Amino acid sequence: MSPGSATHGTIQITLGRLIGNALIDAKSHCRVVGEPGVITRIRSHLNMRVPDLGISCTADAPGQQTLPDPIALIKILSPSNASDTWDNVWAYTTIPSVLEILVVHSTRVLAELLRRGADGHWPEEPEEIGADGTLRLESIGFACGLREAYVQTHLA
Numbered sequence: 001m002s003p004g005s006a007t008h009g010t011i012q013i014t015l016g017r018l019i020g021n022a023l024i025d026a027k028s029h030c031r032v033v034g035e036p037g038v039i040t041r042i043r044s045h046l047n048m049r050v051p052d053l054g055i056s057c058t059a060d061a062p063g064q065q066t067l068p069d070p071i072a073l074i075k076i077l078s079p080s081n082a083s084d085t086w087d088n089v090w091a092y093t094t095i096p097s098v099l100e101i102l103v104v105h106s107t108r109v110l111a112e113l114l115r116r117g118a119d120g121h122w123p124e125e126p127e128e129i130g131a132d133g134t135l136r137l138e139s140i141g142f143a144c145g146l147r148e149a150y151v152q153t154h155l156a
Contacts, residue, residue, distance in 0.1 A: 007153045008076045008106045012052045015074060015104065015149045019055065022142050030057040030140055036067035041094035049088050052076045055140055069097040071139045077105050089114065093122045099139040109155050111135055111146055 004012075012034070019032045036054035040047050053074040054067045061068075073092050077085050085103065092101050093114070101114040103126065112126035115138065129135055129146050136143045150156050 004076060004078050005106060007155065008078055010153050011076050011104055011106060011149055012074075014151060016053050018144055018148060019053070019137070019140070019142055022144075023055075023140065026141065028057075028140065029059070030055055030071070031060065033067050036070070037065060038067055038070050038073065038092070038095060040091040041096070042091055047091070049091055051088070051092070055137070057140075070095060071097055072100040072102065072137050073098060074102045074104065077103050079107055100137055102135070102137070104149060107155075109147060109150050111149075 016032050016034055023030050023032065033054050033056065035050050035052060036056075037048045037050055038054060040049055048066065051073040054070045055072040056067050056070050058068040073095075075085050075089060089101050089103060092098055093116075099116050103112045103114075105111065109131035111129040111133075113129060113135075114122055114126045116122055131147060133146050134143055135146045135149070147156065
């Protein structure tokens, strides 16, 4: 796959920094990882996917190739690969530990959030978070204004 746009990369690193700093400030044992390999339940022996960011509360281990027990996964949506992105998102729902999946748009200030229900099921449609909305990842107690993710982009 070709690399994302500079805007894509800026959003990715900014969100990673915001989430990482919040986890450190909260003295959380969770961590945010850039471009982690994750294993879905569908053909798990062949099927590694790579979201833009992943969050796990399982300790890091030497030589680890995949992110263990991810609880939240984040994809930055580029117009050229929207179909592939959503295919990945629905595959991520098969990972038992995943509680939230965030899709952040790279051409406008918009995010879509899927959150697993208390009954273990996923909603049919994601919650939309608009430009003036608050992005909340309940799995880690994180919140910020959505615009903060776009601060250093032309979309700010």
